[in-house]
Amino acid sequence: MQHAIAFVEQKNGTARRVAFEAVHAAKLVAEQLGGEVHAVVFGSGAAAVAELVKAHPATKIHVLDDAACNGFLIDPIVDVVAGLAKELGGAIVVAGNTMIGRDVASRVAARLDAGINADVVAFEVANGTVACVSPKLGGLTITTCAFKNADFGVALIRPNVFAAKTDAAGNGEIVALAAPTRAYAMTIEADVDEAAAELGVEEASVVVSGGRGLGGPEAFTTILKDLADSLGGAVGASRAAVDAGWISHGHQVGQTGKTVSPQLYIAAGISGAIQHKVGMRTSAVIVAINKDGNVPIAEFADLMVVGDAFAIVPELTRGVHAAKG
Ligand code: FAD
Numbered sequence: 001m002q003h004a005i006a007f008v009e010q011k012n013g014t015a016r017r018v019a020f021e022a023v024h025a026a027k028l029v030a031e032q033l034g035g036e037v038h039a040v041v042f043g044s045g046a047a048a049v050a051e052l053v054k055a056h057p058a059t060k061i062h063v064l065d066d067a068a069c070n071g072f073l074i075d076p077i078v079d080v081v082a083g084l085a086k087e088l089g090g091a092i093v094v095a096g097n098t099m100i101g102r103d104v105a106s107r108v109a110a111r112l113d114a115g116i117n118a119d120v121v122a123f124e125v126a127n128g129t130v131a132c133v134s135p136k137l138g139g140l141t142i143t144t145c146a147f148k149n150a151d152f153g154v155a156l157i158r159p160n161v162f163a164a165k166t167d168a169a170g171n172g173e174i175v176a177l178a179a180p181t182r183a184y185a186m187t188i189e190a191d192v193d194e195a196a197a198e199l200g201v202e203e204a205s206v207v208v209s210g211g212r213g214l215g216g217p218e219a220f221t222t223i224l225k226d227l228a229d230s231l232g233g234a235v236g237a238s239r240a241a242v243d244a245g246w247i248s249h250g251h252q253v254g255q256t257g258k259t260v261s262p263q264l265y266i267a268a269g270i271s272g273a274i275q276h277k278v279g280m281r282t283s284a285v286i287v288a289i290n291k292d293g294n295v296p297i298a299e300f301a302d303l304m305v306v307g308d309a310f311a312i313v314p315e316l317t318r319g320v321h322a323a324k325g
Pocket of ligand 1: 210211212239241254256257272273274279290291308310
């Protein structure tokens with residue numbers, strides 16, 4: 001294993017933030033292996049995203065901006081990424097721990113007969129061997145797993161962990177990829193964006209979540225959204241709120257939802273059940289707003305605000321606006 005390949009997830013010219021983090025994570029590993037960083041950007045709009053990748057530390061940026069590929073599931077991406085890894089002769093493939101990232105990574109791992117490490121928060125490189133550090137069991141234990149295959153490995157990085165500052169020396173060489181020519185078994189009939197304009201909770205640096213205590217769907221689109229918008233964050237939810245149909249499952253944080261690690265997690269009207277806690281316990285700062293000061297979340301919140309969320313959340317939003325001037 002010598003080089004690192006970052007899969008830059010993008011759609012119609014808009015890249016996921018974790019895609020750039022993948023380039024930086026790849027760089028961290030490649031420089032310790034003495035290899036190069038190769039970024040792969042695929043699909044309609046890839047050329048525009050490749051220009052943005054230039055501000056990140058990739059040696060080569062492989063681009064396939066071909067609308068014809070959009071009609072297929074992820075098979076062509078897998079062909080391209082696995083093909084590049086084989087061409088390089090030995091590489092670790094790094095992707096964001098997102099739905100698409102997981103799908104691409106697992107298939108690439110199968111193609112390369114490589115191990116896959118998910119939810120990676122750090123890499124340890126020694127004597128040409130790469131090991132991945134990942135929290136398991138909701139953060140109760142931390143594992144360090146090396147790849148058995150000496151040539152190939154696949155790592156899914158946790159969003160918001162690897163810094164992606166654009167001032168890094170980049171200016172990678174753009175390399176145009178040829179479109180795969182083989183016939184694919186599955187095609188996409190309809191592509192529906194549920195909330196295209198919204199920042200996903202797993203990537204947001206601030207998450208404002210609501211629970212059963214908010215009593216209905218309105219609070220999610222009004223007071224919580226206002227606070228999240230004022231902080232440049234995303235709206236999350238407990239399973240109770242999702243099960244009640246107040247907000248879609250894509251916003252759910254917890255064991256059967258998303259795992260988030262924002263700089264700030266605000267939980268309003270959420271009791272802090274273990275299944276919720278495992279999805280947000282690694283947040284840098286946790287603020288809980290609850291009518292009851294004796295709920296489980298009080299035990300692990302950095303700041304417990306006891307009171308009515310309907311009074312406190314709008315007050316916080318006003319405070320943020322006032323502070324911004
Ligand atoms: P509650 O526990 O009912 O808490 C509501 C809180 O709101 C209370 O603490 C109350 O004091 C407070 N409150 C009421 N009114 C106000 C007000 N006006 N202002 C402020 N506070 C107020 N849960 C998840 O969240 N995510 C998961 O992924 C998840 N996965 C699960 C998987 C399994 C297998 C199982 C069994 C459960 C899972 N759960 C999950 C459910 C979990 O156990 C809890 O039931 C759920 O998290 C409770 O949601 P809640 O905190 O919103 O509701």
